[in-house]
Amino acid sequence: MSFAGGLETLPRALAARLPAGSVELDARVTRLVPGRPWTLVWNRPGQPAQTETFAAVLLALPAAALAALAVGADGEHPLGGLGAIEYPPVSSLFLGFNRDQVTHPLDGFGLLIPPVEHRVPLGVLFNSTLFPGRAPAGHVALTVMTGGALRPELARLDDTALLTRVRGDLAEILGVGGEPVFVRSHVWPHAIPQYNLGYERFLDLIARTEADLPGLLVGGHIRDGISVPACLAAGEKLAARATS
Ligand SMILES: Cc1cc2nc3c(=O)[nH]c(=O)nc-3n(C[C@H](O)[C@H](O)[C@H](O)COP(=O)(O)OP(=O)(O)OC[C@H]3O[C@@H](n4cnc5c(N)ncnc54)[C@H](O)[C@@H]3O)c2cc1C
Structure with a gap:
C-alpha cells in the first residue's frame, strides 16, 4: 500500500x-x-x-x-x-518510459533478482502498475534498486553510469528500449541495517x-x-x- x-x-x-x-x-x-x-x-x-x-x-x-x-x-x-x-548503501533509480518502450506487460509487483543471476539491479518495482498516479497516461514508471550488502559499490555510481549499467538488464528482462523520458535517483548511503x-x-x-x-x-x-x-x-x- x-x-x-x-x-x-x-x-x-x-x-x-x-x-x-x-x-x-x-x-x-x-x-x-x-x-x-x-x-x-x-x-x-x-x-x-x-x-x-x-x-x-x-x-x-x-x-x-x-x-x-x-x-x-x-x-x-x-x-x-x-x-x-552493517548498513550497506542502496540506490533507487526512478525511471519513466513511454508505454511502447517496454514490451513486458508489467502485470505484477515487480521483480527481485537472486545473486546467482549476476545482474546489476537488486530488483525492480512496477510503480505505475502498483499505484495510480505514478506515471502520466501512456507512460510507465519503474524503480530500479541497486547496491545492498552484496554489491554496495553499485549504489555509489552516478545516475549516468548507473543507467548505463542497468540498461542491458532492463532490456533483456523487461524489453525496455531507448532513453527514459524521466529519471530521478536517490542514494541511501546507510540504507537498511x-x-x-x-x-x-x-x-x-x-x-x-x-x-x-x-x-x-x-x-x-x-x-x-x-x-x-x-x-x-x-x-x-x-x-x-x-x-x-
Ligand atoms: C531504499 C529503501 C526501500 C525500502 N522499501 C521499503 C518498502 O517497500 N516497504 C517497507 O515496509 N519498508 C521499506 N524500507 C524500510 C523502511 O523504509 C525503513 O526501515 C523505515 O522507514 C525506518 O524507519 P525509522 O523511523 O526507524 O528510521 P528513519 O525513517 O530513517 O528515521 C530516522 C529519522 O531520524 C532522523 N535523525 C537522524 N539523526 C538525528 C539526530 N541526531 N537528531 C534528530 N533526528 C535525527 C533522520 O533525519 C530521520 O528522519 C525501505 C528502505 C530503503 C532504504
Missing part, C-alpha cells in the same frame, strides 16, 4: 494530529543528560544549541546517529557500539543502556524490524512504555 501523495502523507498526517509547536524540523539532537527530567540539547544547522527538558526520551534514530549521541554530563557514548552494525548472525549483541546493548538510564527508550528500524509496518508497531509499543 501507499498513499496518493506518496509515503510522506503518513508523517505529515501524524504531525498534524500533534499539538501546535510540538514538532521541530531540521533539528539534530546532539546530547542527552539523564535525570528527572531529562535534558535534551539540539540545534538547527548554523544555529546555536537549544536546551529543553522532558520526562522521557524516545530515540528512533539510525544506528550511526545513536552511536554518535553524547549521553551524560561528560559526553559518554553508551550506544557507540551500534556503529558496528543487516540483522546478521550475532545481532543479539546490539539488541543486548540497547536493552542494557535502557536499564542503566531510566527514562530513555530506543526504537526504530535497528530494533524491532525493518518494514514500515514493523516500525509503526514498535513505535506504538514504545509510546505505551513511555506513558506507563
Whole structure:
C-alpha cells in the first residue's frame, strides 16, 4: 500500500494530529543528560544549541546517529557500539518510459533478482502498475534498486553510469528500449541495517543502556524490524512504555 501523495502523507498526517509547536524540523539532537527530567540539547544547522527538558526520551534514530549521541554530563557514548552494525548503501533509480518502450506487460509487483543471476539491479518495482498516479497516461514508471550488502559499490555510481549499467538488464528482462523520458535517483548511503548472525549483541546493548538510564527508550528500524509496518508497531509499543 501507499498513499496518493506518496509515503510522506503518513508523517505529515501524524504531525498534524500533534499539538501546535510540538514538532521541530531540521533539528539534530546532539546530547542527552539523564535525570528527572531529562535534558535534551539540539540545534538547527548554523544555529546555536537549544536546551529543553522532558520526562522521557524516545530515540528512533539510525544506528550511526545513536552511536554518535553524547549521553551524560561528560559526553559518554553508551550506544557507540551500534556503529558496528552493517548498513550497506542502496540506490533507487526512478525511471519513466513511454508505454511502447517496454514490451513486458508489467502485470505484477515487480521483480527481485537472486545473486546467482549476476545482474546489476537488486530488483525492480512496477510503480505505475502498483499505484495510480505514478506515471502520466501512456507512460510507465519503474524503480530500479541497486547496491545492498552484496554489491554496495553499485549504489555509489552516478545516475549516468548507473543507467548505463542497468540498461542491458532492463532490456533483456523487461524489453525496455531507448532513453527514459524521466529519471530521478536517490542514494541511501546507510540504507537498511543487516540483522546478521550475532545481532543479539546490539539488541543486548540497547536493552542494557535502557536499564542503566531510566527514562530513555530506543526504537526504530535497528530494533524491532525493518518494514514500515514493523516500525509503526514498535513505535506504538514504545509510546505505551513511555506513558506507563
Ligand atoms: C531504499 C529503501 C526501500 C525500502 N522499501 C521499503 C518498502 O517497500 N516497504 C517497507 O515496509 N519498508 C521499506 N524500507 C524500510 C523502511 O523504509 C525503513 O526501515 C523505515 O522507514 C525506518 O524507519 P525509522 O523511523 O526507524 O528510521 P528513519 O525513517 O530513517 O528515521 C530516522 C529519522 O531520524 C532522523 N535523525 C537522524 N539523526 C538525528 C539526530 N541526531 N537528531 C534528530 N533526528 C535525527 C533522520 O533525519 C530521520 O528522519 C525501505 C528502505 C530503503 C532504504
